[in-house]
Amino acid sequence: MTIKSPRSAANNISLVLNTVLGNDRFDRGPVNVGELALEYTRQISPHSHIEQVVARDLPGCEGALVPGDTKPRRWAIMHDRKQNAGRRAYTIAHELGHFVLHRQLVDEDPDFDGGFHCTKEAVEHGAGRDIEKEANEFAANLLMPLDDYRRRIPSDQLAGLDRLGDASDRYGVSLTAATLRWLEYTTTRAMAIASVDGFALWAKSSEAALKSGRFLRTKSDLFELPAASLAISKLSRDESLEGIQQKAGVWFPEPAFEMSMRTDRYDFELTLLHFEGKAPAYQDEDDFQDSYTQFFRLGTRA
Ligand SMILES: [Zn+2]
Incomplete structure (x- = not known):
């Protein structure tokens, strides 16, 4: 698998979404990242894609990308049941980032035998290993594409909490x-x-x-x-x-x-x-x- 930058991996998906849904897609709502995770991974990896996005009680954990035992791998994204919609979207996007960028590690590195289990700090701030920063960057780019954000709030304008809200x-x-x-x-x-x-x-x-x-x-x-x-x-x-x-x-x-x-x-x-x-x-x-x-x-x- 070639190494991709988190930003370009997310931007490629955004381009497809723009083509299918239109450049004004955010006027009609945010990225439906749960659905996207299922459909997109089925397209890029038909025999080993994400089959489920499920809510679980995940103590000490914000989200996880877990592989099944059989090969080819079958995958699931889990997110903590207590999250509100905004945090859930970010968590799912972060785990999709691990799938797109890092899933080969499950077969290459014993540390990832059980998949990716991400703390709140990893999901929110990319704290921890480099892969957490990368998954965090992927999530930010996928959910908040810069071209659209800049059209809303130009780079040279200060934004208050109302506009950021x-x-x-x-x-x-x-x-x-x-x-x-x-x-x-x-x-x-x-x-x-x-x-x-x-x-x-x-x-x-x-x-x-x-x-x-x-x-x-x-x-x-x-x-x-x-x-x-x-x-x-x-x-x-x-x-x-x-x-x-x-x-x-x-x-x-x-x-x-x-x-x-x-x-x-x-x-x-x-x-x-x-x-x-x-x-x-x-x-x-x-x-x-x-x-x-x-x-x-x-x-x-x-
Ligand atoms: Zn993570």
């Missing part, structure tokens, strides 16, 4: 997934921070924000949000969503426009920061850190 509805994914995807392509300076009880779980900056030094450091495992931040303040939900202008010194040595809301599962606060102006035109690549910071070392904890 519209995007999450359009693509049938969580607000977090839609926000992370936007941060990947926007040329504006913005960053997202997830927090619980005033402490950051993870933070991600757009490339332009990163280039201008707007990222959170991981020197200690804990990052406490500023006392003036919305996630800590007692503003109403609507006021937090609308956002406030924070003075220089609250988050960074420059002002920031801050919005905040509780996420779909109400298990953490999502904070979005917008900064004015553009990033410096040039900075040495070596100075860049990964735009993604995970506090608590998600996915690597024993």
Whole structure:
């Protein structure tokens, strides 16, 4: 099997869907990824495709791609029963990514005898082995194709939580997934921070924000949000969503426009920061850190 890039593998499927359903397909609804997993794999691998997509109780696991014992292999995708629709779509797309990109490992690497079992951190953030990052990238590209997303929110426009919420509805994914995807392509300076009880779980900056030094450091495992931040303040939900202008010194040595809301599962606060102006035109690549910071070392904890 030739090695494919996650992005091109997902884009090839998107092109087929555009041809069959039209370039305006997202106006009529998100990718039906459960159906797609069955039909697409039957086409590319008629004798060894995904036969079932099923909900299960999967303790400690968000989803799995599991092979049967007989050969040619018969496959199933399992997703945790407790997921809402947005998380389910992302999980199924992630497992389809393992099928398209990695299924040969089941016969080549004893570590994958039982298939692919993916944690929440692997599905949401691609944490863990490289294959998790690849499956995560495949899922983001399949569910939120950049050409369509850019038509909704142009690269050079700042997007608030309201517009990102519209995007999450359009693509049938969580607000977090839609926000992370936007941060990947926007040329504006913005960053997202997830927090619980005033402490950051993870933070991600757009490339332009990163280039201008707007990222959170991981020197200690804990990052406490500023006392003036919305996630800590007692503003109403609507006021937090609308956002406030924070003075220089609250988050960074420059002002920031801050919005905040509780996420779909109400298990953490999502904070979005917008900064004015553009990033410096040039900075040495070596100075860049990964735009993604995970506090608590998600996915690597024993
Ligand atoms: Zn995985």
